[in-house]
Amino acid sequence: MYQYSEFDRSFVNQRVAHYRDQTQRYLDGKLSDDEFLQLRLRNGLYIQRLAPMLRVAVPYGTLSSKQLHALASIARNYDRGYGHLSTRQNMQFNWPALEDVPDILQALADVDMHAIQTSGSCIRNVTTDQFAGAAADEQIDPRPFCELLRQWSTSHPEFEWLPRKFKIAVTGATQDRAAIGVHDIGMRIYGDDASPENALVDIYAGGGLGRTPVLGALIYQGLPIKHLLTYTEAIMRVYNRYGRRDNKYKARIKILVRALTAEGFKAKVDEEWTHLKDGVSTVPADTFQRLGEFFTPPAYTDQPDVSATLADQRLTHPAFNRWLTHNVGPHKREGYAVVTLSTKSVGVPPGDVSSEQIDAVADWAERYSFGEIRISHEQNFVLAHVAKSQLFELWQQAEAHALASHNNGLLSDMICCPGGDYCSLANAKSLPVAEAIQRRFEDYDFQFDLGDIDLNISGCMNACGHHHVGHIGILGVDKKGQEFYQISLGGHAGHSEIPPKLGQIVGPSVARAEVCDVIDKILRVYLGLRLDHESFLSCFNRVGIAPFKENIYASAA
Amino acid sequence: MPQLLRNSDQGWQIVDEPDAQWQSLSDWQAAGGSRGRVTVNVDSEPDQSWLSADAIAVDFPALTDGRGLSLAVLLRTRYGYTGDLVARGGVHEDVVHFLARCGFNVIELPQGRDLQTALRWVSPHTDYYQASVSNPTPHFLN
Numbered sequence: 290m291y292q293y294s295e296f297d298r299s300f301v302n303q304r305v306a307h308y309r310d311q312t313q314r315y316l317d318g319k320l321s322d323d324e325f326l327q328l329r330l331r332n333g334l335y336i337q338r339l340a341p342m343l344r345v346a347v348p349y350g351t352l353s354s355k356q357l358h359a360l361a362s363i364a365r366n367y368d369r370g371y372g373h374l375s376t377r378q379n380m381q382f383n384w385p386a387l388e389d390v391p392d393i394l395q396a397l398a399d400v401d402m403h404a405i406q407t408s409g410s411c412i413r414n415v416t417t418d419q420f421a422g423a424a425a426d427e428q429i430d431p432r433p434f435c436e437l438l439r440q441w442s443t444s445h446p447e448f449e450w451l452p453r454k455f456k457i458a459v460t461g462a463t464q465d466r467a468a469i470g471v472h473d474i475g476m477r478i479y480g481d482d483a484s485p486e487n488a489l490v491d492i493y494a495g496g497g498l499g500r501t502p503v504l505g506a507l508i509y510q511g512l513p514i515k516h517l518l519t520y521t522e523a524i525m526r527v528y529n530r531y532g533r534r535d536n537k538y539k540a541r542i543k544i545l546v547r548a549l550t551a552e553g554f555k556a557k558v559d560e561e562w563t564h565l566k567d568g569v570s571t572v573p574a575d576t577f578q579r580l581g582e583f584f585t586p587p588a589y590t591d592q593p594d595v596s597a598t599l600a601d602q603r604l605t606h607p608a609f610n611r612w613l614t615h616n617v618g619p620h621k622r623e624g625y626a627v628v629t630l631s632t633k634s635v636g637v638p639p640g641d642v643s644s645e646q647i648d649a650v651a652d653w654a655e656r657y658s659f660g661e662i663r664i665s666h667e668q669n670f671v672l673a674h675v676a677k678s679q680l681f682e683l684w685q686q687a688e689a690h691a692l693a694s695h696n697n698g699l700l701s702d703m704i705c706c707p708g709g710d711y712c713s714l715a716n717a718k719s720l721p722v723a724e725a726i727q728r729r730f731e732d733y734d735f736q737f738d739l740g741d742i743d744l745n746i747s748g749c750m751n752a753c754g755h756h757h758v759g760h761i762g763i764l765g766v767d768k769k770g771q772e773f774y775q776i777s778l779g780g781h782a783g784h785s786e787i788p789p790k791l792g793q794i795v796g797p798s799v800a801r802a803e804v805c806d807v808i809d810k811i812l813r814v815y816l817g818l819r820l821d822h823e824s825f826l827s828c829f830n831r832v833g834i835a836p837f838k839e840n841i842y843a844s845a846a
Numbered sequence: 847m848p849q850l851l852r853n854s855d856q857g858w859q860i861v862d863e864p865d866a867q868w869q870s871l872s873d874w875q876a877a878g879g880s881r882g883r884v885t886v887n888v889d890s891e892p893d894q895s896w897l898s899a900d901a902i903a904v905d906f907p908a909l910t911d912g913r914g915l916s917l918a919v920l921l922r923t924r925y926g927y928t929g930d931l932v933a934r935g936g937v938h939e940d941v942v943h944f945l946a947r948c949g950f951n952v953i954e955l956p957q958g959r960d961l962q963t964a965l966r967w968v969s970p971h972t973d974y975y976q977a978s979v980s981n982p983t984p985h986f987l988n
Contacts, residue, residue, distance in 0.1 A: 307970040440975040446947035450912025
C-alpha cells in the first residue's frame with residue numbers, strides 16, 4: 290500500500306498546525322460559529338445531535354495494521370471506546386470533544402493519516418472496490434489511480450469551495466463494488482497492472498442518491514489515463530463555475546448535468562479540456578509506474594492444497610461452513626482468499642466496532658493478511674489476502690470477537706446510516722429499525738434460504754444508507770411529526786455489465802411498529818413466487834412490484 | 847484605509863495603500879473600458895476587454911463562493927492578465943492561501959479582520975501537491 294514520503298508527512302503535520310490555530314482562535318472568540326464551521330468541516334468535524342463527530346479519511350478504504358491500532362487508541366483515549374465504519378470507507382468517531390480534535394489529528398498525522406476534506410463542499414475521499422488488488426474478477430488495481438486523485442485533490446486551491454460536496458468512485462473490476470454509477474464522478478479503468486500508464490478510463494458524471502437519485506452519464510469513453518487529472522480538472526471547473534449556489538438541495542453536479550443535458554455538459558467540459566489537454570498536469574508514464582509499485586502484490590508464498598482439510602472443518606463446524614460460504618471470496622492468487630469480517634450482529638448498529646475489535650482486526654491483518662485492512666462501503670472490514678490454510682484459525686478468533694457473523698450479502702448484512710439517534714439531518718431513527726429486523730429474522734437458516742438480499746436503511750432523503758440501491762430499501766420520513774418508513778424494492782448497486790438501478794416505492798409509508806411485518810410479507814411473497822433458487826432481485830425483476838404491493842396493502846384495504 | 851496584503855518579489859506583505867477608486871464593470875465599460883480599476887462579480891464571464899485594466903477586483907459574496915477562484919485562474923492563465931488581481935468581500939484570514947494560489951496578488955480583508963493572522967497563514971504549507979497559478983509544477987513531476 291501507499292507509503293508516505295516526507296512531503297506527505299510534512300503536509301499533514303502542517304495541516305494539523307493550521308487547524309490547531311483555527312480551533313484556538315475559535316475558542317478565543319476570533320472566529321464566528323459560521324466561519325469555524327467551514328474550517329472544521331474540511332478537517333472532518335461535524336457537530337451532530339448529541340456530540341461532535343469526527344470523520345477520519347481512509348483513502349480508498351485501505352489502511353495498515355499500525356494505522357488501525359492507532360484508530361483503536363483514539364477510540365479509547367478520545368471517544369467512548371468504539372468507532373464506526375462509514376458507507377464511504379472512512380472511520381467515524383461519534384464523541385470527540387471539539388477542543389481535543391487538534392490532538393486527535395496529530396495522533397492521526399503520527400501514523401500518516403488525516404481527516405482532510407472528509408466533509409464540507411469540497412472533493413471528498415475517493416472510494417473504490419474493497420477487494421482491490423485481490424479479487425479474482427479484477428482487471429486492474431484501481432488504487433494507484435485513486436492515490437493520484439487523492440494527492441491532486443488535497444487542498445486544491447480552486448476546488449475547495451464548491452457548490453456542494455463532491456464524491457468520486459473508481460473501479461477496475463468486472464463487478465462494480467464501488468457503485469461508480471451513483472457518484473458525482475465515477476471512473477471505470479481498463480488495463481493491466483503491468484503497464485498502468487497504458488490504462489484507459491470511462492468517466493461518468495452526475496450520478497447520485499439523495500433527494501433526486503440518478504445514474505451518472507457516460508461523458509468520456511476510453512480516455513487515455515495520462516489525461517486523468519486534466520480531464521477531471523475540466524469537470525471540476527465547469528461544476529465550480531456553473532453549479533447552482535442558490536439552493537443547497539439543487540447544488541450537486543447531478544442537477545447541473547440534468548439541466549445542461551449530458552451532451553451539453555460534456556460539450557462544456559470538452560471545451561474547457563481543450564485548454565488543459567497535454568498541459569502540465571498530464572501524467573507521465575513513470576508517475577503511474579512509481580505509484581503502481583506501492584500496490585504490487587504482497588509476498589505470497591506457495592500454498593498447499595487444503596481442500597480436504599477445509600471440507601473436514603466445514604463438516605465439524607457448521608458455523609465455519611456458513612462463514613466460508615458467505616464471507617470468503619475468490620482471490621486472484623491460488624491458495625488465497627478474500628475475507629469479509631462482518632460488523633453486523635444483532636443489537637449492534639451496523640458498522641460500529643469496539644476498540645478491542647479494532648485492535649483484534651489489526652492483529653489478524655498482521656498475522657494473516659500482510660498487515661493490510663480494507664473498509665467496505667457495506668460497513669465491514671476486509672482482509673484481502675488470507676491463505677486458505679489459515680481461514681479456520683482466523684474464523685475462530687473472529688468468532689471470539691463477534692466479527693464472524695456469517696451474513697455477508699444476507700439480509701442481516703444491512704447498510705444503515707446513524708439516523709435520528711445521532712444525526713440532526715434525519716427524519717427518523719434508522720438503528721432501531723435495523724435492530725428490529727435483525728432480531729426478527731435472526732434465524733440463520735431462514736436467511737440462508739433467502740439468499741443474497743441487500744437491505745439498506747436511510748434515516749432521511751440524504752440517503753447515506755444507500756436505500757435507493759437496496760433490493761429492499763427503507764427510508765425514514767417525517768409524517769406529521771411521526772416517524773414513518775417508506776419501503777422500496779428492486780434497487781441494486783450494479784453488477785457486472787448491469788448498471789445500477791433505483792428501487793421502486795411500494796406504497797404509502799408505514800409506522801415503525803409495522804416495518805418488520807411489512808418486511809416479513811415481502812419476504813414471504815418472494816419465497817412463494819420464486820422459481821428454483823432464483824434470487825430476490827431476479828424474482829422481483831420477473832414478477833414486478835404488483836404482487837408485493839397487493840400483499841402488503843391488502844389488509845389495509 | 848483598506849486592510850491589504852500584497853504579494854511582491856519579497857513575498858506577501860501587509861501594505862499601506864490609499865483607498866482605490868473602483869468602477870463597476872458596466873460603468874467601466876461605459877467609460878471606454880481601458881486602464882483604471884474595475885470590480886467584477888464572481889459569476890462574470892471573463893473577457894479579453896478586461897486585460898487593459900490596471901486592476902481587477904473580484905467581489906466574493908462569501909468565502910464559500912468558490913467561483914471567484916476559478917475566475918482568477920482563468921484570468922491569469924487563459925487570458926494572461928498581468929495587472930493587480932484583488933480579492934475582496936467575504937474573505938477572511940483562513941482562506942487567503944487559496945486566493946494566493948489561484949493568482950490573486952492583492953487581498954483586501956474587511957474591517958475587523960486580523961491582517962497579522964492572515965499574513966501568518968498565507969502559506970500554511972511549504973509545498974503543495976497540484977499545479978496552480980502560483981505553483982506551476984505539480985508535485986508528481988518532482
